[in-house]
Amino acid sequence: MSKDTLPGLTLCNNAALRRAARKLGQFYDDVMAPSGLKATQQGLLYQIHIGNEPAMGAIAASLIMDLSALGHTLKPLIRDGYVETFADPEDRRIKRVRLTPQGLVKLEEAMKLWQIAQQRFEDVAGKEQAERLRAALDEIAALDFDLPPAS
Amino acid sequence: MSKDTLPGLTLCNNAALRRAARKLGQFYDDVMAPSGLKATQQGLLYQIHIGNEPAMGAIAASLIMDLSALGHTLKPLIRDGYVETFADPEDRRIKRVRLTPQGLVKLEEAMKLWQIAQQRFEDVAGKEQAERLRAALDEIAALDFDLPPAS
């Protein structure tokens, strides 16, 4: 028998968020599997695609992701030839990122699968519900938790 | 082709969820840092605590987490002496998990920090909002994406 829902799970905002993320991630990954990309990778390729040869820092900021984490995540995509980087000639500290032609093809392939996952999710969860959820999640992403500095 | 005209990550339910999860995770982890535990670890200890010496499979199911992932996540906690496992005498396939006395102390310490994070989140995001959010996330966790089998 299952232990079903025990009191603690539903109480922590963070735990609830992670739990839902695992669930949804498994679903999206599953649908996207035929492309050979994880949902996170597809999302990253897409982010690079819609940016204008974005700098790594810019991508990381968009995704609210640690810069070094982005670097690590990018590696398999570079290795597989979907993405390439180049130093910004104006400021050689900055490394810009772009899709390779191959990467673009792969992204297009993955987007078709993404649409299937997205569609199915919205069929099951409700389009309105999904929209509200995304809005709420974006709000969280935009929150500022900093304590007012004592200075 | 500016990123203003193209749909951002706001459109993908999964991407929005992950993004929010990174944000919130960073915040909770930050607050919990003094305990030496990550928010995920605190959540796991708590889950074990409220269970009745739960089996690994039961924990994994509760958390919607892969069983092997749970096994890996558990390792540092076992290594640090917060958790111990033992075979179920009725069914030796089953491995049950419980907190050590040390683990209980650590959990109590972590819970105090958790409350601070939780409180601050609800101050910033709104208590009502947080409650609705958790409800929505729990709904997602409960969804069934399986295609109707042709049975």
Next chain:
DNA sequence: TTTATTTAGTGGTATATGCCACTAACTGCG
């Protein structure tokens, strides 16, 4: 009872992510 099947975990491998220490490169200022 023997064999086939299902169930519970383990270990390996790979991606996802974060923090920290460190380097290179730009910026400001004297």
Next chain:
DNA sequence: CGCAGTTAGTGGCATATACCACTAAATAAA
């Protein structure tokens, strides 16, 4: 100009999480 401070990334290390192949144990089937 030359040095202190800031900014952008890198690499190492650790946890989070998933899938797969495999073993052991319990169960159903023959």
